[in-house]
Amino acid sequence: MKKTYSEENYLKAIYHLGKSDNKVSPKAIADALENNPASVIDMLKKLQDKDLISYDKVQGAILSHSGEAAALDIIRKHRLWEVFLVEKLQYGWDEVHAIAEQLEHIHDEQLAKKLDDFLGNPSFDPHGDPIPAQNGKMPVYASTRLSDTEADQLCKVGSVRDTSTAFLKYLKQLKVGLGSSIRVIEKMEFDQSMIISIDEGEPKTVSSKMTDNILVILE
Amino acid sequence: MKKTYSEENYLKAIYHLGKSDNKVSPKAIADALENNPASVIDMLKKLQDKDLISYDKVQGAILSHSGEAAALDIIRKHRLWEVFLVEKLQYGWDEVHAIAEQLEHIHDEQLAKKLDDFLGNPSFDPHGDPIPAQNGKMPVYASTRLSDTEADQLCKVGSVRDTSTAFLKYLKQLKVGLGSSIRVIEKMEFDQSMIISIDEGEPKTVSSKMTDNILVILE
DNA sequence: ATATATAATTAGACATGACTAATTTATGTA
DNA sequence: TACATAAATTAGTCATGTCTAATTATATAT
DSSP, X not given: OOOOHHHHHHHHHHHHHHHSSSXXXXXXXXXXXXXXXXXXXXXXXXXXXXXXXXXXXXXXXXXXXXXXXXXXXXXXXXXXXXXXXXXXXXXXXXTSHHHHHHHTTOOOTXXXXXXXHHTTOOSBOTTSXXXXXXTSOOOOOOOEEGGGOOTTOEEEEEEESOOOHXXXXXXXXXXXXXXXXXXXXXXXXXXXXXXXXXXXXXXEEEOHHHHHTEEEEEO | OOOOHHHHHHHHHHHHHHHSSSOBOHHHHHHHHTSOHHHHHHHHHHHHHTTSEEEETTTEEEEOHHHHHHHHHHHHHHHHHHHHHHHTSOOOTTTSHHHHHHHTTOOOTTHHHHHHHHTTOOSBOTTSOXXXXXXXXXXXXXXXXXXXXXXXXXXEEEEESOOOHHHHHHHHHHTOOTTOEEEEEEEOTTTOOEEEEETXXXXXXXXXXXXXXXXXXXX
């Protein structure tokens, strides 16, 4: 069941291409992987033999259940490592892709889980892409910043854009976590700071730096 | 100048074998890498062509300047990652070797430096092995094999030469870790096995295979 | 409907890094 | 010294994953 480096890259590419509604053709995969269609076809046969995909000319490549699970696992690792590189090693968000492309292929039963915990279980990577959970579930993308809501708005915390230790500690102190409800009581014109009530508790004042980094789902 | 995964493993093996005073023969390398001498000879030719080693039957394999630098770079990365896995991800020190074997091959100009800084520039890995600096310099550490000590000697565990899971698990069971004190109670002439007391605890008998792989600082 | 372009596919080759089996070279011992 | 054993080496093979070039199939445009 172990997959090679190359197989993993194909599965990942097929997953990403499959998100659009075009069919996943050998040509499309070759473009994505910067190799040629002949190589792709060879590999598609191997992946089909291993029941990781089904492929025919008409439908294109379609991930099987196990193929999709494998793809999501790699994407999960990729994005977790990106968070690590940016948050912990101080890389710029534009420098980490190539390194994460390598790190995503490290095989270890416990690694993703331990890394995830170490990073504070982030929902999004430094580019804002959602990080699949261990079971493959994608976090719902909450696209509204708390800072973009208005007074009287009721919403729920969907994700956190800054996963620095300092910020996460601050949130813990405020008792703000994923799924917490937030009611916007007042928004100051002056500096965009807000008075909010967390889970219908005492009103608290938070800065725009805080509200910029909280993504919410409107109710 | 980029090296393949395989080349890096050979360079590392040759470096480690070169530390002993035996010549680094194809057989020795094959044993270390658990492959066969024919494969080794093929690779030695390639490494020689790239001026990473010199090889002849009489001298065995000897790292060139650039070969040694490459080996030290990999060892540096291996040991830094081990520190990361143990210190940050809460792995046991007996679980990290196989993962570090993979991580050591990640290529990025800045990665080792950034990781080193993030970890607080450690000098030794979780097994007590010295971490080469960026320029290849090893931190000094004074150690003797436990097997070279005599009865009544009191000493402290400085590092461990075998990092296999089996060995580390055995040490964990004995409650031997870095810094543990060991008193040699008796050394058997017959098979060099020893009766020792760990942290002044119950006397225990250990084989010469065990004592050969423990490096100690004499008290 | 037919020419033309694009995509899919097959066949054959190649580089890497491994293997087995056979052969040569060293080493050690009676 | 001569045989036995172990190590080194060579030759040939194989799996993986890539490539180019040639062929076939499909789409598109006139």
